[in-house]
Amino acid sequence: GAGVSQTPSNKVTEKGKYVELRCDPISGHTALYWYRQSLGQGPEFLIYFQGTGAADDSGLPNDRFFAVRPEGSVSTLKIQRTERGDSAVYLCASKSQNSGANVLTFGAGSRLTVL
Amino acid sequence: SQKIEQNSEALNIQEGKTATLTCNYTNYSPAYLQWYRQDPGRGPVFLLLIRENEKEKRKERLKVTFDTTLKQSLFHITASQPADSATYLCALDGAAGNKLTFGGGTRVLVKP
Numbered sequence: 001g002a003g004v005s006q007t008p009s010n011k012v013t014e015k016g017k018y019v020e021l022r023c024d025p026i027s028g029h030t031a032l033y034w035y036r037q038s039l040g041q042g043p044e045f046l047i048y049f050q051g052t053g054a055a056d057d058s059g060l061p062n063d064r065f066f067a068v069r070p071e072g073s074v075s076t077l078k079i080q081r082t083e084r085g086d087s088a089v090y091l092c093a094s095k096s097q098n099s100g101a102n103v104l105t106f107g108a109g110s111r112l113t114v115l
Numbered sequence: 116s117q118k119i120e121q122n123s124e125a126l127n128i129q130e131g132k133t134a135t136l137t138c139n140y141t142n143y144s145p146a147y148l149q150w151y152r153q154d155p156g157r158g159p160v161f162l163l164l165i166r167e168n169e170k171e172k173r174k175e176r177l178k179v180t181f182d183t184t185l186k187q188s189l190f191h192i193t194a195s196q197p198a199d200s201a202t203y204l205c206a207l208d209g210a211a212g213n214k215l216t217f218g219g220g221t222r223v224l225v226k227p
Contacts, residue, residue: 004158033214040123042204042217043159056214091158101147102208102215106158 002026004107006092012113013082021077021110025094032075033104034067035091043091049075082114117143119218121205126223134192136221138205141186143216147208148181148188152201153220159204163190195225 005024013019025032031050035043045059049069057067064082069075079086089111093104120139128134138148147166151159165172165181165188172179178191192199202220 035217040219042119042121042219045214045216048214059214093158101149101164102213103149103161103164104159104215106160108156108158 004092004094004105006090006107006110008110009108010111010113012115014115015082015084017082017114019079019082019112021079021090021092021112023075023077023092023107025073025075025092026096026105027073028096029094029105030072030097031095031102032069033093033095034075034077035093037089037091037109039088046077046090079112082112084114087112087114117141117207117216119205119207119216121203121218121221123219123221126221128195128223128225130196130225130227132195134195134199134223134225136190136203136205136223138188138190138218139186140207140218143186143207143209144183145207145209148179149206149208149215150177150179150188150190151204151206151217153204154201159217162203164208192223195223197225197227199223200225 034046037043047057052072064080066078089109091109093106118141149164150162153159176193180189202222204220205218207216
């Protein structure tokens with residue numbers, strides 16, 4: 001696609017529920033990143049995929065968070081047993097392979113609210 | 116661990132003046148330093164990057180400096196316009212294979 005697409009744009013859920021957030025990166029971009037942004041803060045790194053594999057998942061806060069990218073394009077961020085503290089905007093970004101610097105193209109984000 | 120600091124206070128500036136934002140970092144030697152713009156409800160948008168061996172970079176009304184001794188980057192918006200009002204994020208870039216680490220951002224409000 002022309003840009004990075006994220007769905008849903010807004011998700012309201014209850015504490016304890018399971019949530020999936022989807023990211024469709026720019027076609028041909030091999031690297032895909034997930035960030036989390038709380039109000040008034042900068043984006044906080046969660047996980048980075050190179051192709052189908054997670055190259056760095058050091059930012060995932062705990063084992064309730066999991067992300068997959070089975071075919072090397074679309075990625076899904078999965079959050080189990082959601083907590084109120086998980087409320088944030090979840091940003092996805094992708095990057096072309098042909099770049100030494102990590103210049104990222106972001107989607108508009110998925111705003112998650114846990115009641 | 117690496118730490119990035121941007122002024123969390125909003126910068127209010129009169130149209131036509133130069134806005135100057137600061138990004139300080141510790142415990143890291145990035146290969147690049149990047150600046151992004153973020154509007155409300157949108158994802159960050161890349162503006163400029165500067166390499167560790169560059170002192171200054173310009174793009175239209177934007178200028179970035181990078182002092183690896185001071186571990187500081189300055190971001191300037193000259194002849195500012197109300198349309199420049201946004202949050203500006205700096206990010207440390209360790210180059211390919213590394214994640215991009217963001218500062219907390221500085222909100223700029225340009226008044227007509």
